[in-house]
Amino acid sequence: MNTTKILSVLFIATGFLFLSPDKSHAQANGQGGNLGLGVMLGEPTGISAKIWNNNRNAFAFGAAWSFGRNDALHIHGDYLLHNWLSGVDEGDLAFYYGIGGRLVLSDPDARAGIRVPFGLNYIIPNSQVDIFIEAVPILNLVPDTDFDGNGALGIRYYF
Numbered sequence: 104m105n106t107t108k109i110l111s112v113l114f115i116a117t118g119f120l121f122l123s124p125d126k127s128h129a130q131a132n133g134q135g136g137n138l139g140l141g142v143m144l145g146e147p148t149g150i151s152a153k154i155w156n157n158n159r160n161a162f163a164f165g166a167a168w169s170f171g172r173n174d175a176l177h178i179h180g181d182y183l184l185h186n187w188l189s190g191v192d193e194g195d196l197a198f199y200y201g202i203g204g205r206l207v208l209s210d211p212d213a214r215a216g217i218r219v220p221f222g223l224n225y226i227i228p229n230s231q232v233d234i235f236i237e238a239v240p241i242l243n244l245v246p247d248t249d250f251d252g253n254g255a256l257g258i259r260y261y262f
Contacts, residue, residue, distance in 0.1 A: 135231030135261030143167065143257035147177040151257045153233075159185050163203075163220070165255075175209030177253075181220050195226040205241060205253075216243035216251065231261040 137155040142148075149167025156162070163181045168174070181203030188196045200221040207214040222237025239253040 137261070139233060139259035139261040141257055141259030143255035145255035145257075146171050146253055148255075149177070151255075151259055153183075153259055161185070163201075169207070173207070173209050175207045177205060177207050179203055179205040179218055179253075181218055183220065185224065194228040197224045198222075199224055199237075212246050214243050215245040216241045218253070232258060233261070234258050 139151075139153040139155075141151050143151040143165060147165075147167035147169040149165060152164045154162045154164075161183050163183055165177065165179045167177045169177055181201045183199045183201035185197040185199045188198060198221070201219070203218040203220065205214075205216050205218050207216075218239050218241050220237050220239040222235055224233055224235045226233045234257065236256045237254065239255075241251040241253060243249050243251055
């Protein structure tokens, strides 16, 4: 699979994200816009972005470096569904799950696979900040089929 083709598809898909007119959960609560940018720490560690489409679904992206067994650049994109949990005294807490793709650029071979993220997303009350923790099983498809995993703790600021 050609790395340039995969990157092209990711950039085109990103363009469609800005077409959604619905308000995000953060916007509905007066806590900023629908674009959040921040950092994620874990495997891999890097930059995190999240774009809310509406109160329940969002797209999340990451560009990060792996310090694990394969030093490599990771690029991923996920479609996420959120279930908001009741009984939270302050702020908003959601369990989320989704599906996405991952591209690992390492020497000598690039790898591509399917991600199945799940985690918790907490919107801090009266702020434009959220924090998240996630675990992500991965099915690598290129160049070989095998299983992998990622995990991260992160924070984002919404514009």
